[in-house]
Amino acid sequence: MIRVLVVDDEALVRAGLRMILQPTDDIEVVAEASDGREAITAVAEHRPDVVLMDVRMAGMDGLTALRELRRSPDGPKVIMLTTFDLDDYVHTALRNGACGFLLKDTSPRDLANAVRTIAEGSAMLTPKVTKRLLDTFADLQPEGAAEARKRLSVLTEREDEAVRAVARGLSNAEIGRALAMSEGTVKAHVSRALAKLGLSNRVQMALLVRDAGLK
DSSP states (O other): OEEEEOOOOOHHHHHHHHHHHOOOSSEEEEEEEEESHHHHHHHHHHSSSEEEESOSSSOOHHHHHHHHHHSTTTEEEEEEOOOOOHHHHHHHHHTTTEEEEEEOOOOOHHHHHHHHHHHTTTTTSSHHHHHHHHHHHSSSSSSOOHHHHHHHHHSSSSHHHHHHHHHTTTOOOHHHHHHHHHHHHHHHHHHHHHHHHHHHSSSHHHHHHHHOOOO
8 A cells, every 4th residue: 555645735635636636446545745845844753655746735844844854865756836937946956856746637547547656666757747857847947968978887878779769758668668678677777877876766867967958
């Protein structure tokens, strides 16, 4: 059972997210919070696997709460909810370890599937949303192409191929088909690459590839 914490300062939004997720057989909404401070307390109390959290809230915002939650090595995976008009906030959250973003008009089916895949660690976002975010925000505050390429140089050839495919927004299954390897092998390559690069998720990995000017 995937344990989810829903965080939004609008009660109606929280209720809607609960109504979407609660009827599923494998997802349980274990708690709600109305701002980032409540979210941090709820995480300590309920130990959710995934946190669905709005970016902008009254009180402590989602970005500040994300920064606090990422300090714990065994903290939950965090998905930020956005209306997609938060340029600087979105970019900073991606850099700071958000596992992904969901637009607030995401369909109920896609919402549940995103929670499942992120809980599994096999994908951060649907390819369409990943590509849209990367295309919009990858050029903000670039790390520097030379430095990014130097970091990527530690990867093996197959790891490098998998990482570049991640940057194109492909899922593990799609990468496997493109590179003629099993989905499990792809997952292993991506996991090793994350460890070598000192990154916490696939979105950060994709941004690093874009910073390097690679495809």
